[in-house]
Amino acid sequence: MASLTPTPASPSKPTSSEDIVAQKYDRCLADLLVKSGIGFSVGVVASVILFRRRAWPIALSTGFGAGAAYADCDRSFNPARIAGVRVLQQPPQESK
Amino acid sequence: MFRALPVSRQAVSKRNGGLVRISRRRFVTETTDTTATSSVTPPKKSSYFLTKVIVYTAAATTTFYVGGAFLAFNNPSYHSFYQQNIPLAPSVLQYGEDHGWDSLTITDVIVNAYDGVSGAYSFVRKQLGYSVEEPSTKVPSKPKPTIENRENEAKTRVQRAVDRLKTDVKVEGKKAHDQGVKAAAIARHQAIQFTEGVEELVLEAEAALMGKPFKKSSPVEATTTTPDQATPVALEVSEPQPAPVGAEPAEPAPKNVYNVPLPLGHEPPPGFTRPAPPKPPKPLAPGEPLPLVAPAVEELRSSEPVLTHLAQTIDSLASFLNANPAAANKARGVLDVAKNDLSGLAHSFERLREEERSKLEQSLDEQTREYTLKLLELELQAQDKLESQETDFRSFYEEEKARFASAYREKLEQELRTQSGIINERLKEEVIAQGIELQRRWIREIKVRIEEERGGRLAKLDELAANLKRLERVALDNSTYLDENLRVHALWSALRAVHGAVDAPTRRPFRDELRVLRHAAATRDDAVAGAALDALDAGSAPDVGVEPLADLASWFATSVAPAVSRVALVPDEGAGVLAHVASHVLSAFTFRRQGLVPGDDVLSVLARAEYYLNEKDLESATRELNQLHGTAKTLLKDWLDAARRRLEVQQALEVVHAHATLSSLLVAQGH
Numbered sequence: 203m204a205s206l207t208p209t210p211a212s213p214s215k216p217t218s219s220e221d222i223v224a225q226k227y228d229r230c231l232a233d234l235l236v237k238s239g240i241g242f243s244v245g246v247v248a249s250v251i252l253f254r255r256r257a258w259p260i261a262l263s264t265g266f267g268a269g270a271a272y273a274d275c276d277r278s279f280n281p282a283r284i285a286g287v288r289v290l291q292q293p294p295q296e297s298k
Numbered sequence: 299m300f301r302a303l304p305v306s307r308q309a310v311s312k313r314n315g316g317l318v319r320i321s322r323r324r325f326v327t328e329t330t331d332t333t334a335t336s337s338v339t340p341p342k343k344s345s346y347f348l349t350k351v352i353v354y355t356a357a358a359t360t361t362f363y364v365g366g367a368f369l370a371f372n373n374p375s376y377h378s379f380y381q382q383n384i385p386l387a388p389s390v391l392q393y394g395e396d397h398g399w400d401s402l403t404i405t406d407v408i409v410n411a412y413d414g415v416s417g418a419y420s421f422v423r424k425q426l427g428y429s430v431e432e433p434s435t436k437v438p439s440k441p442k443p444t445i446e447n448r449e450n451e452a453k454t455r456v457q458r459a460v461d462r463l464k465t466d467v468k469v470e471g472k473k474a475h476d477q478g479v480k481a482a483a484i485a486r487h488q489a490i491q492f493t494e495g496v497e498e499l500v501l502e503a504e505a506a507l508m509g510k511p512f513k514k515s516s517p518v519e520a521t522t523t524t525p526d527q528a529t530p531v532a533l534e535v536s537e538p539q540p541a542p543v544g545a546e547p548a549e550p551a552p553k554n555v556y557n558v559p560l561p562l563g564h565e566p567p568p569g570f571t572r573p574a575p576p577k578p579p580k581p582l583a584p585g586e587p588l589p590l591v592a593p594a595v596e597e598l599r600s601s602e603p604v605l606t607h608l609a610q611t612i613d614s615l616a617s618f619l620n621a622n623p624a625a626a627n628k629a630r631g632v633l634d635v636a637k638n639d640l641s642g643l644a645h646s647f648e649r650l651r652e653e654e655r656s657k658l659e660q661s662l663d664e665q666t667r668e669y670t671l672k673l674l675e676l677e678l679q680a681q682d683k684l685e686s687q688e689t690d691f692r693s694f695y696e697e698e699k700a701r702f703a704s705a706y707r708e709k710l711e712q713e714l715r716t717q718s719g720i721i722n723e724r725l726k727e728e729v730i731a732q733g734i735e736l737q738r739r740w741i742r743e744i745k746v747r748i749e750e751e752r753g754g755r756l757a758k759l760d761e762l763a764a765n766l767k768r769l770e771r772v773a774l775d776n777s778t779y780l781d782e783n784l785r786v787h788a789l790w791s792a793l794r795a796v797h798g799a800v801d802a803p804t805r806r807p808f809r810d811e812l813r814v815l816r817h818a819a820a821t822r823d824d825a826v827a828g829a830a831l832d833a834l835d836a837g838s839a840p841d842v843g844v845e846p847l848a849d850l851a852s853w854f855a856t857s858v859a860p861a862v863s864r865v866a867l868v869p870d871e872g873a874g875v876l877a878h879v880a881s882h883v884l885s886a887f888t889f890r891r892q893g894l895v896p897g898d899d900v901l902s903v904l905a906r907a908e909y910y911l912n913e914k915d916l917e918s919a920t921r922e923l924n925q926l927h928g929t930a931k932t933l934l935k936d937w938l939d940a941a942r943r944r945l946e947v948q949q950a951l952e953v954v955h956a957h958a959t960l961s962s963l964l965v966a967q968g969h
Contacts, residue, residue, distance in 0.1 A: 218857075220937065223864070224861070279873060
């Protein structure tokens with residue numbers, strides 16, 4: 203039986219809350235592809251122009267892009283790792 | 299080791315289809331070197347390799363630990379990571395803290411390096427036998443200046459210039475000071491010019507006392523005293539001041555005469571004397587034949603000094619003539635005439651004086667007469683004024699008396715008037731009171747009569763009215779009972795309608811049914827039900843409807859539970875992408891639990907919730923799922939909101955249900 207898609211929790215997000223993690227994965231993947239691609243292209247350009255067609259700038263730049271994507275992904279999963287965010291210790295709340 | 303970097307050379311081959319191929323070649327010697335070394339050390343290769351490995355490992359480990367320690371001191375997150383995850387790290391950190399590595403900066407490093415290098419340099423030079431100069435100058439003797447020596451050179455040059463400036467300043471200061479002293483000395487020297495005379499005099503006196511001849515010293519010697527000596531002499535100025543005053547009378551003869559006029563009260567400077575006062579004219583000897591005029595006017599000397607002066611001049615003339623006796627005889631006649639004239643002048647003076655005196659007396663008498671007349675006039679005027687004032691006072695007094703009498707009479711009349719007014723008022727009030735009394739008495743009589751009447755003919759009408767009223771009440775009661783019944787029925791119907799809407803198989807808004815229900819329930823005075831319905835009405839649930847239970851359960855089973863179980867192994871805080879991916883992967887390998895399993899972890903909670911949902915116990919399921927926290931809770935938010943909404947609506951409806959039951963029971967009981 204097809205489950206009805208329930209109304210969203212907030213009007214800005216058309217997905218319900220249990221799909222948050224999946225959405226984050228999707229975004230991370232997209233980020234990875236985009237940033238690695240950008241890094242790859244920058245690496246190719248740099249390699250051709252500056253580094254006399256060697257292989258390592260391409261790999262390096264792609265790695266930069268992938269690393270940036272990984273860092274963004276990490277930050278989206280763990281908001282405590284965003285620069286400047288400090289998590290204050292709160293007393294444990296009682297469950298209902 | 300001598301060739302640290304391999305030198306590469308480019309060789310460009312000929313163009314080939316637009317491509318420039320760059321090839322690299324190393325030196326032939328290097329390849330031979332490597333081949334040579336490789337040929338020489340095949341047996342030692344393993345041990346050399348091993349030592350190389352060991353050395354590199356040791357170096358890398360040390361660098362890692364030390365660098366990690368420094369990084370830890372500067373970066374707190376790395377510090378926590380370093381301390382917890384690497385063995386032996388805390389001891390390294392402790393060592394670093396003890397030695398103050400956490401307060402090290404780049405400048406400290408550079409300064410220490412510089413000091414070390416310079417110390418080593420100087421030590422080496424000392425050992426080699428070169429003379430080591432003081433650290434302040436450090437002037438290099440070697441012709442090849444290094445950077446440090448250049449610095450030192452500049453430093454010494456600056457130092458020397460500063461010293462020179464300092465000495466110049468000092469010299470200038472000393473000169474200025476000398477000049478100032480000189481100017482003061484010159485001023486003082488001028489003031490005490492005379493004290494040189496004092497010195498001479500003192501010396502003179504001493505010489506006289508000692509009986510030696512005194513050689514007057516030239517004034518040139520005195521002026522050649524140096525300015526340095528001027529100052530001690532200045533000190534002595536005050537001392538010799540009293541000395542010359544005492545020395546003056548001891549002088550044998552005054553040498554200098556001070557002819558310039560002196561200011562008042564001042565003495566001539568020491569060594570000088572006042573010029574002798576002009577000599578008074580000597581009187582003629584009494585044995586001269588020439589008559590003297592002066593004795594003739596002696597008696598007038600006090601009042602007419604002019605005459606005496608004239609007489610004196612004539613006497614002097616006579617004395618002069620005495621010197622030439624030849625002309626004396628001729629002059630005698632003239633002198634006689636002069637003498638007679640003078641005496642005549644004196645008499646005429648006296649006469650004039652007497653005349654003046656008499657005139658003055660006359661004028662004084664006249665004035666006294668005038669003034670006495672004036673006095674009499676004034677007296678009469680004063681007397682007249684006094685009399686007029688007396689009459690004025692008397693008339694004023696009469697007027698005052700009359701005024702007082704009239705005022706008193708007026709006051710009496712006023713008093714009389716007020717008293718009569720008060721009495722009138724009182725009379726009026728009494729009259730009115732009597733009138734009211736009479737009226738009351740009449741009304742009472744009328745009432746009594748009416749009562750009698752009523753008792754008789756109107757009694758029956760009263761009965762009828764009472765009966766009617768009773769009937770009315772009964773009818774009203776019946777109608778209220780019927781109304782209540784209707785209302786309870788309406789309430790029940792509305793409640794059933796809302797229930798139907800809530801329990802529908804699809805989600806349906808029930809705003810209209812809720813409105814009807816509220817309307818039905820509002821007429822009853824039940825605060826709890828009213829509050830519950832108000833809360834329900836205020837939310838958005840009636841507009842969008844609530845999820846049917848079946849939908850919730852299926853939703854949970856199909857999408858929520860798998861998503862949550864995939865996130866089950868993620869830690870509550872500090873969960874990055876790797877933790878999520880690990881949880882995703884590992885949850886695929888967990889055992890699936892079912893039924894009422896005890897436990898606090900996510901999977902057990904999910905299993906319990908699923909069990910409750912199968913039993914159609916939404917409340918327990920929601921309660922279980924609410925106990926989760928962290929990422930799982932975030933994923934469950936939507937489902938929990940929907941479930942909560944449904945539970946709220948259900949609870950409100952239960953309240954209204956209870957209330958409706960109660961009211962129907964009351965109605966049934968009340969009748």
